[in-house]
Amino acid sequence: MPAIVVIGAQWGDEGKGKATDILGSQVQWVVRYQGGNNAGHTVVLPDGQDYALHLIPSGILTPGTKNVIGNGVVVDPGVLLDELSALEARGVDTSGLLISADAHLIMPYHVAMDKVTERFLGKAKIGTTGRGIGPAYQDKVARVGVRVADILDEKILHQKVEAALAYKNQVLVKVYNRRALDVDEVVDTVLAYGRKFAHRIADTRLLLNKALEAGESILLEGSQGTLLDVDHGTYPFVTSSNPTAGGAAVGSGIGPTKITRVIGILKAYTTRVGSGPFPTELLDAMGEHLRKTGGEVGVTTGRPRRCGWFDAVIGRYAVRVNGITDFFLTKLDVLSGLETVPVCVGYEVDGRRIDDMPMTQTDVHHAVPVYEELPGWFEDISACRTFDDLPANARAYVHRIEELTGAPVSAIGVGPGRDETITRDV
C-alpha cells in the first residue's frame, strides 16, 4: 500500500475525517494535499471525544503517524497555531507535523477580499466559508502569492507583501470601500506567527518520496469533494483547488504511479453547503428529517447543510474522474426508519433522459432526478459489525449503489465512532 488517496465523492462532508482516522493506523504518513481551513473533518475517538480538524491532517490523532501539510494546501498561519494549541491542550502530540515550504499562505488581505467579493456578488454569491481560500489560490496562480518559506526571509516577505498590497489596497479602498492594510503591520503579524512554526517547515516532497523509496506508506487526505473541484465540479459554485484524486499527486509532490488505491468517501444520501445546483435536494420535511437525523450542520461555519437523496449520476461521475477503486459508504444508519428510499438513477434535462453528468452547467441546473424507489428498513443498524448483520433491504441498498456507480463498497459507516464501521472484502 504505497500511497492511497481518500477523496470526497460528493460535495464534501462525506466523512473523510472518520475514514482517514481509521486508515491512519495502517500508514506511516498522512498528508493534506489541497484546500485549507475551509475544511471541517470530524473524528470521534473510541473514548467518545470528538475533534473538528480544519487545516491539520486527521492523522494527527493517531499516535506515531507523521503528518504533513502539503504544497497544495493554503495555510492561514494564525489558524494553524490556534489549531495546534487547541490539540496540544487536549493532550494530542503534534510534534510530528511538518509543513511544506512551498504551501501558500492565506494572508489577512485574502480573508478581507473573500468577504467583500461575496458581498459584492449579492444573490450570485458562492457561499464561501469566508476563510480567504479563493483569493489565496488566485494569488498562487497569478504568481504573486506568499509561500511558507518566505517567512524564513524577512526581506523577501516584505517585498512580496509590499507588491501585493500596492494593488490590493487600491481594490479594497476604491472598489469595495474598505480600509487599506498596512504593509509593516501585515509583515509583523505573519512573521510573529511564522517564528512559532518555522521549525516545522520542510521539503516535504523530498521526505515523502524518500519514505516511499524506503517502503513506507502514505495516506493522502482530500478535503471538500469531487463536485467542489475547480475543474470537475459544479463551476462556479466550487472551491478554488483540486480535491479530485489527480490533485493528490500535484498537491503532495508524489508521482501518480505511486498511488495504488483511491477510496471515495460516499454518503448514503447527499448534502451540500453553500450555493449551486443540487438536483436531488429536498426542500420539504424529508430534507429536514435527513438534516436532523444526520446532524447535518457545517463543522466550519455552522450553516445547516442542504440535504437530498442519493444521486447515482454523481457517484458514477466520481468513480470516473477520480479512478475510485472502492467506496467507504458513510451514514447508512441515518436512512433507517424509512418505508422506501428513493435513489436518483439518472436525470431528465429539458425532456431528454441523461445517465451521466451533463456537459453544461445550464443542463446541471435544469436536471430533474429520475428516481428508483428501494424498500427501506426500520432496524437500528448502529450495532451491526458485519455486512450480514445488516437487514436485507439495507444490504440491497448497498448492492444497488455498487451496481449504479460501478465501484465496490469496501466499508460502511453505521455511526460516527471509529468502531461503528463494517468492513468488507471486495
Ligand code: GDP
Ligand atoms: P468530512 O468533512 O468529510 O470529514 O465530514 P464532516 O466531519 O464534515 O461530516 C461528517 C459527519 O458525519 C461528522 O459529524 C461525522 O462524525 C459523522 N459521521 C461520519 N460517518 C458517519 C456514519 O457512518 N454515521 C453517522 N451517523 N455519522 C457519521
Ligand code: IMO
Ligand atoms: P470538507 O473538507 C463542504 C464549500 C463552501 C462553498 C464552496 C466554496 O469539510 O468536506 P470556499 O471557502 O472553499 O471558497 O467555498 O465550497 N466548501 C465546503 N463544503 N465541505 C467542505 O469541506 C467545504 N469547503 C468548502 O460552502 O460552497
Ligand code: MG
Ligand atoms: Mg466537513
